[in-house]
Amino acid sequence: MAKSYSSKEAHIAGWLLGGTAAGLTVSLIIWYLGNPQQFVVHRIGMNAEAFQSITPWLLALIIIIGYVFYTVKAIPFVQEHLCTFSGLKLIGIWGAFTLSTMEEIVFRQMFMDWLKHLDQSVFLQILGSAILFGVAHAVWVLLRRELKIALPVILSTTVLGGLLAVLYIVADRNLLVPIVTHIAINVCIEPWLILSSITGKWKE
Numbered sequence: 001m002a003k004s005y006s007s008k009e010a011h012i013a014g015w016l017l018g019g020t021a022a023g024l025t026v027s028l029i030i031w032y033l034g035n036p037q038q039f040v041v042h043r044i045g046m047n048a049e050a051f052q053s054i055t056p057w058l059l060a061l062i063i064i065i066g067y068v069f070y071t072v073k074a075i076p077f078v079q080e081h082l083c084t085f086s087g088l089k090l091i092g093i094w095g096a097f098t099l100s101t102m103e104e105i106v107f108r109q110m111f112m113d114w115l116k117h118l119d120q121s122v123f124l125q126i127l128g129s130a131i132l133f134g135v136a137h138a139v140w141v142l143l144r145r146e147l148k149i150a151l152p153v154i155l156s157t158t159v160l161g162g163l164l165a166v167l168y169i170v171a172d173r174n175l176l177v178p179i180v181t182h183i184a185i186n187v188c189i190e191p192w193l194i195l196s197s198i199t200g201k202w203k204e
Contacts, residue, residue, distance in 0.1 A: 001138055003194055004077065004080065004081075004199070004201055005127075005199045005201070006199075009198050009199050010088050010195070012198050013088060013191050013195045014087070014088050014091050014191070015092050016097040016198075017092060017190070017191050017194060018091045018094070018095070019061055020095060020098075020099060021091065021094045021095040021097075021098045021099065022171075023097035024099060024101075024102050025094075025098050027102070027113075028098060028101060028102065030083065031043070042045070043105065043109070043175070044101070044175060044176060045171075045174040045175040045176035045177075045179070047174075047176075047177055049172065049174050050171070050174045050177060052109055052178040053171075055170060056167060056170045056171035056174075056177045057177060059166075059167055060167060060177050060178075060180065060181040060184075063160075063163050063164070063167065063181055063185075064181055064184045064185055064188075067160055067163075067185050068185060068188045068189060071154065071156075071188075071189050071193065073194055074152065074156070075193065077192060077195075077196040077199070077201050078189050078192040078193055078196060080192075081192045081195075082146065082188070082189075084192075088191050088195075089191065091191060092186075092190035092191030092192075092194075093160065093187055095186070095190060095191070096183050096186035096187045096190055097183055099186065100179060100182035100183040100185075100186050101179050101182075101183070103133075103182065104168075104175055104178045105165070105175065107129050107130075107132060107133045107136075107164075107165075108129060108164060108165060108168045108175060108178050109144075109163060109173075109175050110169070111129055111132060112125040112126075112128075112129050112165060112168060112173075113173070115128055115170050122169055125165065126165040126166055126169065127162070127170075127186055129161055129162070129164075129165040130158045130159070130161040130162030130165055131158060131161075133157055133158065133160070133161025133162075133164075134148045134154045134155070134156075134158025134159075134161055134162070135154065135158075137147065137153065137154070137157040138154040138157070160185075164178045164181060164182060164188050167181060176195045
C-alpha cells in the first residue's frame, strides 16, 4: 500500500512532535531534579495509594478502549496507519509519554487543585478542566482553518478531558492513573492524529 502522506509531511510532523517532546523532556527532568521524591511520589503519584483500588484502573481501561475506538472510526486516516511502525511512530511514542504527563499535571492536577483551593465544586473542577483541555487541543486545527473539523475536535477532546478529570477524582486525586490512561491513548493514535492535521487527510 502506498503511503497517504509525503516525506515532507512526515518530516514536519516529526519535527513538531520531536521538538515538543524534547522541550517537555528537559522541563520534566529539571522538575524532577529539583526534588526527585516530591516529583515522583506526590506530583506523578507513583505511590502505594495509586494501587489501593482497582476501580480507577478499570475505568481507565474503558476510557482507553472507548476513545481509541472512537478516534479510529471518526478519522479513517488514523485507522489506516494504526498498526504502522516507523521512526515517526517512535517519535510519537516519545511525545505520548512527555506530552501526556505534562498535560495531566497542568490540566488535571494543577488546574483542578487550584479550583478546589478556591472552594469550587467537584463538578466545576471537572467541567473547567474539560473545557480548557478541549480548547487547547483545537489550536492546531484552527491554525489550518479547518473549521468544519474544529468543532468535532473540540467536542471530542473536551469529552476526553472530562473523562480524565473524572478519573482523577475517582483515583482520589492520584495523578498516576490519568497519566497512564493518557499515555496509552496517545501511544495508539499518535503520530497519525497530528499527521492527519498536517496533511488535511482526515477522511482518507
